[in-house]
Amino acid sequence: MNNILEVKNLTKNYGKSRGVSDVNLEIEKGTIYGFIGPNGAGKSTTIKCIMNLINKNSGEVFIDGKLFLKKNNELKNKIGYLPSEVNLYDGLKVKEMIKYSESFYKKDCSKRISELVNKLDIDVNKKIEELSLGNLKKVGIVLALMHEPEIVIMDEASSGLDPLMQEAFYEILLEEKKKGTTIFFSSHILSEIKRICDKVAIIKEGKIINIDDMNNIEDSDVVRIKITSDYNKDIVKELKLSEDSIKNETLEFIYKDDINNLMKILSKYNIKKLLIEELDIEEIFIHYYK
């Protein structure tokens, strides 16, 4: 059994609004598995079903080969969870919060706690209600990792962290991976998924539409090109683009093929300005996965 987490035929309906349907995931031990999709696609619903926060309409979740039910505390020991919004107990100091969390595990976590606190630069004497969103997230990361879980499940993990802290966070995740920890994390930011994930599942409108190795996704890069040139019309003709691509003297289009081919074509013209941008995830869904 090489899968630490398996989701089988998971379906969840919320009355009128969309949930998820027939989600299947197999997460191998020791990988960083990205779960990506636009807002409202069903990432949080899937994760909340996995964590038994909400009830499934059908389907099963297995942790380390064993059916994961609400009562299963043994399996919960193996899981670290970071919700998208970290909410902790007002009135407690950070160190008291960490201690309270530690009290649920029958082991001494102090060494790992101090490592994480140092790495994330957390002031443990602050009160929970004094923390900014980013700092709250950092405490959440400590709470998710302190007991050295076998699998860490994170919902929108890096949101709220400043760029420097994001770096520290990615570093921690890669270190965890080296130790053999599996990480399953959802995001709507493609670049962070690209950076650290081995495998990625893409969810759209409640359905998994693609599961792939990160390498394959990276190979099929899609970019947005913006060109300002007096020869916009000729370029449109040569690239067989629609006339609508020209807006206010700027030619703008999504490009999926080999970028070198494009460069060869463009080199023939006098270009005033050229911008090549990464698409955000929403656009990728519209242009690439439709």
Add this chain to the structure above:
Amino acid sequence: MLKRELKINLKSLIIWTGILVLMFALIFAIYPSLINEETKYMITKMMDTMPDDILATFNMDIVGIETAYGWFKTEGYTFLTLIGGLYAAIVGATILVKEENDKTIEFLISKPISRESIVTSKILCGMINILILSGLVTIVNFICLRNIEDFELKEFLIISLLPMLLYFMLFFITLFLSTFFKKTRSSMSLGIAIVFISYLMQIIGGMGEKVEFIKNISLFEFVSSRYVILNNTVDTKYLIAGAVIILLTILGTYKRYHDKEFL
């Protein structure tokens, strides 16, 4: 978890116990100086003008309030049940749903603790707090009253401790009802409403035979001190009915909480 629960609920326990203890201590301290021949005459005269039903509601037809202990069995008992009942209802209505209200439930559920254990910790915490409140109020009242006059110990103890049945009923009913809510504000409003409506039902139900049925379903009637004063024992039929209500609401709470969704 229980340790932490007791800690965070300590403040409100101190406040509510403080209110009751101070109120009783203060009244018992000044009561003897208020009562003399003149005021006794005035009280008797005033009571003569009151309808019998009203007097019966406060047990003033069977107990005189010219002694501090007499006051405790009549008006004092109303304060004891009403204020203590409010405390129990508020604790029950908020202790469990607070985790969802503050969204800390996501943290709690991810820890190796079952939903049942969460409920158990909350129930134990609520029960311990109610026992402490009742216990402290009883001890303080005993000390105060003993310094003033003689009274019958058995009756005093029954009257002091019987309200715990009401407290536990209110605690478990509001705890169960709170499983239908996600916000403490709504569940707390309902809890407080139950206390006052139930109290009013007992008062209105005492106004005449036609409306007596209203009284019989009031939670306050379960712990009516009238029966104790007349019979020097508790009414077992209400004791059993109360226990059944408590048991059913406990089972209901566990069931509802097990199935509840934390969105």
